[in-house]
Structures are given as structure tokens and as C-alpha cells.
Amino acid sequence: MFVFPRGESVTVVLERSAVARSEAATLVIRAAAGDQGAWSQLVDHYARLVWAVTRSFRLGDSDSADVSQMVWLRLLEHINRVDPERVGAWLVVTTRRECLRVLAFRKRVLLTYEATAFEDVAGDQPELDxxxxxxxxxxxxxxxxxxxxxxxxxxxxxxxxxxxxxxxxxxxxxxxxxxxxxxxxxxxxxxxxxxxxx
Structure with a gap:
């Protein structure tokens, strides 16, 4: 059973959540208009969320930092198209996509200690065309x-x-x-x- 903090009602918790979304939306609008302070506040507000999503993919610290940086770059590129009320959801989806991209890239790399590992690999010869x-x-x-x-x-x-x-x-x-x-x-x-x- 979920217990609300300090005995608050569902209505109070929902109102506080709506206020937080409204404040974030205001920060997005101000950041899109070029307000550097609003951008910094927006990053501070959602940095832990982005980091938590990267960690849920079990990425290392350097990969998590790269993904986080890429997510903020993507937001900067698309800030005029992002729904200010749904910036949190947009950040989660974008972070997941960047994590999947990192994991897909990692799968392409094959580490081996054997010098002969690739001698019998098919496809060494160029095709006719x-x-x-x-x-x-x-x-x-x-x-x-x-x-x-x-x-x-x-x-x-x-x-x-x-x-x-x-x-x-x-x-x-x-x-x-x-x-x-x-x-x-x-x-x-x-x-x-x-x-x-x-």
C-alpha cells in the first residue's frame, strides 16, 4: 500500500506534480527563447532523471556521461519542437534511444586474444560486383x-x-x-x- 508523505491526500500530491510540470514547461519555453539561466535550471532539474535512465541500461560511467551529453545536445537541437509539458517524457525516450545506440555499437566490437581468430572468416574476398x-x-x-x-x-x-x-x-x-x-x-x-x- 502506498502512503502519501505527511498524510497528504491524492489531490495534494497530484497538484504538486502538476505545478512541477508547469514549472518545467516554463523553463523549456524560456530556454527556447535563449535564457541561459533557464537552460541551466532545466539541466539541473532533469540531470538525475537522465542519469538514472542511463544507469538502468548498466552503462559504464564514461558511456553514461556520453549518452547524457548527447541527450542534452538533442534537446538543444529540438527544443522548439518539444512539447514543454512533456519534456520529462521526451528526455526519457531520447535517453533510452541513445543508450540503445551505444549498446548496439558495443555489440559490433569483437575482442579476441587469438591471432588466428579471423583467418577463416567468410567474406574476406571482394564480391564480383x-x-x-x-x-x-x-x-x-x-x-x-x-x-x-x-x-x-x-x-x-x-x-x-x-x-x-x-x-x-x-x-x-x-x-x-x-x-x-x-x-x-x-x-x-x-x-x-x-x-x-x-
Whole structure:
């Protein structure tokens, strides 16, 4: 049986919950308008929730920190589209998705101590049509890149050059702060993935 704190009624507990949601919604609206203080309060308010979700997936501290950072970046990117009244639920769903992405990536990595572990692995030889398929894929990527804004094309070109251009050079050439290069690169690649999938 659930006992309410200090003998409070169901109505009082529900009202307090509604007030907390309303305060969080106000913080989301203010943060979307550029209020840095509201953003900090929003992060402080929900940081434990995000961390608890990452820990429920039994991620290590570094993976949990990476997921948490990615979730806040996603909220920053989508803050104008998130329902302010449901920001808590949005954060939980987004955190779960990021945790699953980390776990899926981890499954792709196979650690082995044996030097001969991969000698008999099928698929070492290229298929007959691999050059044709690679050429078609390269054409698809080129067409998708052409649909990106010129600035994004230039950024990706500098990052993909051999060797990649240093961030300081990219910042000076394109005119974006060094700290924005990584997040912009992430948005570029996500847009490119969407274009290639369509």
C-alpha cells in the first residue's frame, strides 16, 4: 500500500506534480527563447532523471556521461519542437534511444586474444560486383552532398581531406567557432544519412 508523505491526500500530491510540470514547461519555453539561466535550471532539474535512465541500461560511467551529453545536445537541437509539458517524457525516450545506440555499437566490437581468430572468416574476398556497387554508392553520396548547404559541404570536405584539416584552420576558413565544429558535423552527417536513406 502506498502512503502519501505527511498524510497528504491524492489531490495534494497530484497538484504538486502538476505545478512541477508547469514549472518545467516554463523553463523549456524560456530556454527556447535563449535564457541561459533557464537552460541551466532545466539541466539541473532533469540531470538525475537522465542519469538514472542511463544507469538502468548498466552503462559504464564514461558511456553514461556520453549518452547524457548527447541527450542534452538533442534537446538543444529540438527544443522548439518539444512539447514543454512533456519534456520529462521526451528526455526519457531520447535517453533510452541513445543508450540503445551505444549498446548496439558495443555489440559490433569483437575482442579476441587469438591471432588466428579471423583467418577463416567468410567474406574476406571482394564480391564480383563490389566495384560497381561501390561506384553507385559513391554517386549516391555525391548527390546527397550536393543537397547540403554550401557551408556544410565545405566543412565536410575539410574534415574528410587526407589528412583532415585542423579545427583551427576550419574555424578560420569557414568562420565558425571551434566548439561548434563537432555539433555541426553531427548535424551534417545526420542530414546526409537521412538523404541517403530516402
Amino acid at each position: 563490389s566495384d560497381l556497387i561501390a561506384g553507385e554508392r559513391a554517386d549516391d553520396v555525391r548527390r546527397a552532398l550536393e543537397k547540403l548547404p554550401d557551408r556544410w559541404q565545405q566543412l565536410l570536405g575539410m574534415l574528410m581531406s587526407d589528412p583532415p584539416a585542423p579545427y583551427a584552420e576550419i574555424s578560420a576558413t569557414i568562420g565558425i567557432p571551434i566548439g561548434s565544429i563537432g555539433p555541426i558535423r553531427g548535424r551534417c552527417l545526420e542530414k546526409l544519412r537521412l538523404l541517403l536513406a530516402s
